[in-house]
Amino acid sequence: MSVPVPAPADPTVEAVPGATLRVRIRRDGGFQAFTVARRPAQTILDVVTEIQREQDPTLAYRFACRVGMCGSCAMTVNGRPRWTCRTRVAAVAEDDGLTLEPLRNLPVVKDLAVDMEPFFEKWTAAHGAFEPGDAPPADFAVVAPDSPARRAVDAGIECINCGVCYAACDVVTWNPDYLGPAALNRAWTLVNDVRDRGQAARLEAVSGDAGCQSCHTHMSCTEHCPKALAPTFAIAGLKRATARSALKRLSARHFRRSA
Known part of the structure; x- marks a missing residue:
């Protein structure tokens, strides 16, 4: 908005x-x-x-x-x-x-x-760049404007990386390794991009101690964002996505052992 x-x-x-x-x-x-x-x-x-x-x-x-x-x-x-x-x-x-x-x-x-370099290093660590894959897709991706995935992307895509949310985040203060709201918000927009081919690596990157699970949901990033974006909700979405990814991996390992 x-x-x-x-x-x-x-x-x-x-x-x-x-x-x-x-x-x-x-x-x-x-x-x-x-x-x-x-x-x-x-x-x-x-x-x-x-x-x-x-x-x-x-x-x-x-x-x-x-x-x-x-x-x-x-x-x-x-x-x-x-x-x-x-x-x-x-x-x-x-x-x-x-x-x-x-x-x-x-x-x-x-x-x-x-110095904004640490901020952008976190953005890179969160796999904030679009991953097109090794070869172009056979056909164009059809993304309905009113689809849940598209709406999730729309909610965070207007970020211009000003660093206000990063400065407002108490978790970054306590844990300098924490990726921060802007990097995680960017990761969430790409997780919801059906064209992206880097999802597994991205979800792994935002799952560790420096990732989305370290967010304490103080809402400081959302409160201070000059663009009226909601990084807190993007981070909550990543928490759900990383949890689903972890459960799928556990289920796959269990199935292989049982086979």
């Missing part, structure tokens, strides 16, 4: 007379304080950009599209992971103040920019 995208605030918009915003940014193990003018329709990304351009050009952060398409601007805003390009200051400022930190559960490159 898509969420309406507000247009980014124009940094040239005249400041609100007499109104200022106190901003604390985590840097080098502590916090550095800044003060910026309040502007109409101001976003968190507008604030960070103004600080970097007007006050401290050494401030590091990441952004690209500014319109909620890429997810690269995600940061922790007053303790909550968010897309900063789509978060209005007026909606989250507390007593005319903001506290900005890098995303949790990821190594910090500098200031507000994190």
Whole structure:
């Protein structure tokens, strides 16, 4: 499900007379304080950009599209992971103040920019790439738009790998090996793709101690997802799928021994 995208605030918009915003940014193990003018329709990304351009050009952060398409601007805003390009200051400022930190559960490159490599390594470990098989199929797969499998895929396919759910996940904090909500959500979309030929390896990859069974169903990923997706339910689907796969393997072994 898509969420309406507000247009980014124009940094040239005249400041609100007499109104200022106190901003604390985590840097080098502590916090550095800044003060910026309040502007109409101001976003968190507008604030960070103004600080970097007007006050401290050494401030590091990441952004690209500014319109909620890429997810690269995600940061922790007053303790909550968010897309900063789509978060209005007026909606989250507390007593005319903001506290900005890098995303949790990821190594910090500098200031507000994190290293996303561990996140994408988990995506790869969960077999997040489509597996077409060794040879093309004899015919096109027919996937009815209203089929249960298609609906399951539709529910999670809009993920853009911004890392917000990963930062919100307490299990990742406790167990750094845990694959995380985004990787498991991706695996679930492929488990429901009848064209994919990598199902056995994928289900095995998401079955171990670092896989879907480690999810505690706190719902943090679903609560924080800016795209209003539900990784928790995708993970629940994987739990059922991996359980069925394990039972089939046990039944097959028992049958071979009995034969």
